[in-house]
Amino acid sequence: xxxxxxxxxxxxxxxxxxxxxxxxxxxxxxxxxxxxxxxxxxxxxxxxxxxxxxxxxxxxxxxxxxxxxxxxxxxxxxxxxxxxxxxxxxxxxxxxxxxxxxxxxxxxxxxxxxxxxxxxxxxxxxxxxxxxxxxxxxxxxxxxxxxxxxxxxxxxxxxxxxxxxxxxxxxxxxxxxxxxxxxxxxxxxxx
Amino acid sequence: xxxxxxxxxxxxxxxxxxxxxxxxxxxxxxxxxxxxxxxxxxxxxxxxxxxxxxxxxxxxxxxxxxxxxxxxxxxxxxxxxxxxxxxxxxxxxxxxxxxxxxxxxxxxxxxxxxxxxxxxxxxxxx
Numbered sequence: 001x002x003x004x005x006x007x008x009x010x011x012x013x014x015x016x017x018x019x020x021x022x023x024x025x026x027x028x029x030x031x032x033x034x035x036x037x038x039x040x041x042x043x044x045x046x047x048x049x050x051x052x053x054x055x056x057x058x059x060x061x062x063x064x065x066x067x068x069x070x071x072x073x074x075x076x077x078x079x080x081x082x083x084x085x086x087x088x089x090x091x092x093x094x095x096x097x098x099x100x101x102x103x104x105x106x107x108x109x110x111x112x113x114x115x116x117x118x119x120x121x122x123x124x125x126x127x128x129x130x131x132x133x134x135x136x137x138x139x140x141x142x143x144x145x146x147x148x149x150x151x152x153x154x155x156x157x158x159x160x161x162x163x164x165x166x167x168x169x170x171x172x173x174x175x176x177x178x179x180x181x182x183x184x185x186x187x188x189x190x191x
Numbered sequence: 192x193x194x195x196x197x198x199x200x201x202x203x204x205x206x207x208x209x210x211x212x213x214x215x216x217x218x219x220x221x222x223x224x225x226x227x228x229x230x231x232x233x234x235x236x237x238x239x240x241x242x243x244x245x246x247x248x249x250x251x252x253x254x255x256x257x258x259x260x261x262x263x264x265x266x267x268x269x270x271x272x273x274x275x276x277x278x279x280x281x282x283x284x285x286x287x288x289x290x291x292x293x294x295x296x297x298x299x300x301x302x303x304x305x306x307x308x309x310x311x312x313x314x315x316x317x
Contacts, residue, residue: 069242072237076241077270078267080241
């Protein structure tokens, strides 16, 4: 199982590198423009963290610590908290929808955010639901990401823009989309 | 004789120079209070670092630490550190510069905790 998890995080890191410019462009529209760079830097350390040995819980924990230390913006503590929650949950169950539910809960707690605030949570929550129903596909993930476009931001720097945040994809939702594409691609969505 | 304050001050900012600058300002009025800054990322970029904050928190000799921060994501990292550290980390949701300044000056003057909190109250930001 641990190999699939490592593959998942490897693919995620590769996507973050590949889409670095696009993520920063999204963030320039409604934030401070650093999401691509921050996540790419985190991705380098995330990859390094995969060299350490350990079970699935340890892999998630090492990845969390890498993102916490190296991603300077809000996405560091948000992704870090989510991965710490996955680390804990993976020690209790193999049920992937429970893992993602724990991750979403951690993001909501850390960011004091809820569904509809135009954050990464607006991808994590519907992904969790689709996963529980056994209906998660790449197309659905893209749709969840695209749906953040019509939302008005209520958290983070984007919220200062008010109505002008409408019409833009949330960068954290987009990077979470990459996370879940990698999840499916690596076959990490089942034990 | 001045009693050693049991509370230290931690300044968390996205920019190293802001942390250093506020620290310098506070030292003007609070030479005997332990004040530390954890500002910027580890490569001194803009942002905050869980590791840097955690190291600063661990290095205090005082049993209690009052933390002041500049932006929301600094607070997220502080929250994470406070959930994982053994130290008594008290995050102050007040204006960064003025809040930390008032607290430092009053700690230096051995003001009571109640009186410091009542001075900080109008500086609350959320």
